[in-house]
Amino acid sequence: MSSLVVVGSVAIDSIKTPFGERERSLGGSATHFSASASFYTDVAVVAVIGDDFTAEDEAVFHERKVNIANLKRVAGGQTFRWVGEYGFDLNTAVTKDTQLNVFADFKPELSQDARNAPFLFLGNIQPTLQREVREQSNAKFVAMDTMNLWIDIARDELIKTINVVDAIIINDAEARQLAQEANLVTAAKKILSFGPKIAIIKRGEYGASFFTKDVFFAIPAYPLESVFDPTGAGDSFAGGFMGSLASADKLDEHALRRAIVYGSVMASYNVEEFSCDRLRRLTPDEIKTRVQEFKDFTHFEI
Numbered sequence: 001m002s003s004l005v006v007v008g009s010v011a012i013d014s015i016k017t018p019f020g021e022r023e024r025s026l027g028g029s030a031t032h033f034s035a036s037a038s039f040y041t042d043v044a045v046v047a048v049i050g051d052d053f054t055a056e057d058e059a060v061f062h063e064r065k066v067n068i069a070n071l072k073r074v075a076g077g078q079t080f081r082w083v084g085e086y087g088f089d090l091n092t093a094v095t096k097d098t099q100l101n102v103f104a105d106f107k108p109e110l111s112q113d114a115r116n117a118p119f120l121f122l123g124n125i126q127p128t129l130q131r132e133v134r135e136q137s138n139a140k141f142v143a144m145d146t147m148n149l150w151i152d153i154a155r156d157e158l159i160k161t162i163n164v165v166d167a168i169i170i171n172d173a174e175a176r177q178l179a180q181e182a183n184l185v186t187a188a189k190k191i192l193s194f195g196p197k198i199a200i201i202k203r204g205e206y207g208a209s210f211f212t213k214d215v216f217f218a219i220p221a222y223p224l225e226s227v228f229d230p231t232g233a234g235d236s237f238a239g240g241f242m243g244s245l246a247s248a249d250k251l252d253e254h255a256l257r258r259a260i261v262y263g264s265v266m267a268s269y270n271v272e273e274f275s276c277d278r279l280r281r282l283t284p285d286e287i288k289t290r291v292q293e294f295k296d297f298t299h300f301e302i
C-alpha cells in the first residue's frame, strides 16, 4: 500500500540555463516529487501521459519503485510539454511555452489504494484537478503547490483548493502574488487566512520559511556552488518534506522541522544536474551527510 500519493504533471521539458540546455528533459511536478519522496516512503503518482512517453522516460519510476498504477496513458495523445529558461537568477524560471496536451481532458480517477493513502500532495497542475483529487482522497494530511500561471488565470479556483488543504508549499514570488502583499510575513498570514494550518515559503538559494498561526521556523539553503538546473527544486523539496513526514507518520513540530531539512537536502541534490539525473544516482549515505551538515551549520549556542 502506498503511504503517499501525488497528483501533478509528468512532462517532457525543454530547459535552457546559463550552463547548458536540454531539448527533451524528463520533468513534471509529479515526476520530481515522486523521485524525491521515494527515498523515504512508498509513493504513487496520479497523472497522465501520451504515446510519445517512451520506456526510457518511464524508467525513473521503475528504478525508484514509484507506483504508477494511476499513471494513465492516452492513446493518440501527446505528453504535457513545458519550455523554460533561466538567467543568472536561477530562482526565477521564465516559461517560454506550455502545452497542456493530454492534461487538457484529464479526469483523475484514484484507485482504492491511492484513495486510502494517509498523505497526499497536490503538485502543480490546474487547481480544479487538484481539488478533484483531494475530494476522492481519505488522506489525513494534504499539502499543495501552485505556480504564477494559476494565480494569474484561475485565482478564485486556486483559493478554493487552498481552503481544503492542511499545508501550502510555494515560493516567495508566488506567495507575494497570491496574497497581493509585498511583505512575506504579511503574505504568509494572509495565505493562512485562506484555510491551511501551515504555509511553507521557499526562497530558492536563500532557504525556506515555515509559518503557522503560532510558529515560525526557517533554514538556509544548502550552500551549493554547483547549481546547474533549478527545474524541479520545488517539487523535490516537497517530495523530501512529504516523504519524510509519511515515513515518520508524525505531524508534530519536530517532525515538521525535520521534514523541511529533508526537503532542502533533496532540492540541493536535484539542482546539481538536469532532470532527475542526480537523484537517480543519489544514495542514502549522501542524504545523511547533508542532513548532518545542515544540523552543524544551523547550530549555535547562547
Ligand code: AMP
Pocket (backbone or CB within 6 Å): 008, 009, 011, 012, 013, 026, 027, 028, 029, 032, 081, 082, 098, 124, 125, 126, 147, 149, 230, 231, 232, 233, 234, 235, 236
Ligand atoms: P519546479 O519544482 O517549480 O521547478 O517545477 C518544475 C516542473 O514544473 C517542470 O518539470 C515542468 O514540467 C512543470 N510545470 C511547469 N509549468 C507547469 C504547469 N503549468 N502545470 C504543471 N506543471 C508545470
